[in-house]
Amino acid sequence: MIYFWQQVYNFCQHITSRIGDKLLEDFAKLEPTRKADGSLVTAADKWADQEIRTGIKQCFPTHGILTEETEHLLPINDWCWVVDPIDGTTNFTRGLPIWGISIGLLFKGTPVFGFVHFPQIQQTYHGYFYGDTGLTGPKGAYLNGDRIYTSNADASMNHIFTLCARSTEVLKNYFPCKIRLTGVASYNMLLVACGAALGSLEATPKIWDIAGAYPILRAAGGQLIHLEPQPVFPLPQGTDYSHRGFPSLCVAHPKLINEFKPLVEFIGEKALQHSS
Known part of the structure; x- marks a missing residue:
């Protein structure tokens, strides 16, 4: 092997x-x-x-x-x-x-x-x-x-969280980090993996947007939370993924899940409604 x-x-x-x-x-x-x-x-x-x-x-x-x-x-x-x-x-x-x-x-x-x-x-x-x-x-x-490893820091306005262009609605309410938009889903996830950002949100990524970065994020200590009710991996074989989105929240460590997930869940719900 x-x-x-x-x-x-x-x-x-x-x-x-x-x-x-x-x-x-x-x-x-x-x-x-x-x-x-x-x-x-x-x-x-x-x-x-x-x-x-x-x-x-x-x-x-x-x-x-x-x-x-x-x-x-x-x-x-x-x-x-x-x-x-x-x-x-x-x-x-x-x-x-x-x-x-x-x-x-x-x-x-x-x-x-x-x-x-x-x-x-x-x-x-x-x-x-x-x-x-x-x-x-x-x-x-x-x-x-x-x-590389993810950060173990708590959320603060001295830390970074990245968004995709379709998830900026989260800014209507208080958000506990400085926001950046790079325009590249894999890079957003990898900023979490290398410790530069505490989290990232992608509203409508396709499987090719996240498949390369996912193992790197997990190996570095990060978590990928799929904003949909059913587990995503393993992917069903024989399925067409041309229109399938994977609304996802990335966080540097598990303690951040409860802090960020309530702020972004509606983005995942909207993305799934749009794709159904």
Whole structure:
């Protein structure tokens, strides 16, 4: 199993570095088009998606693939890669430096390995979290090779909490932290993982937005609370995830759940009503 995990890490490191270098050449130079769901896409998204899918098929031919741009049906394979070729396409096209390549590896529907590379700001996160899958292997969460952990601080106005653009309604009431919006779901979660933020809220992320960051967050000590009544993982196989949202609250440590969850639950309820 150690050899397998080394293969997985080496593959992610190599392909995200190569693709990232090419994307840097296209940064802020491409005009996007709008997809049916309202999100943006560029030729660079499609190219990166194809390159990653081709690489996976060559290196891991028995594994399934689910990506934002092409493959939305979770296959029945035990192992499945979930890919967002450019998380933060709007930032990428408008010249904002926070955008990345997000790759998650699922085992029987549960994310167990994540690798997220942000070429413009030269940050690369990876992590392993096996949960109840019975898998063994390397442990921990890392930023540029250094071990990272979530913060153990209490909420205060000297700490940061990140929101997505669709969850700013929480600001109508008192909120116990300073708010930031980066525009990138995976980066928001990883800010919690590395201790920079105490929490984050995503109202309508898709599975490719969170699959790469989830194992890193959990390995660093953080929690992901799904704002819906039923457990999310393991994901049912054979399901189309093109329109399925996963309203989620991330927190640095369990004590923060009771503080933040009552403030944000209505966001999850609205998101689920909208998707049903």
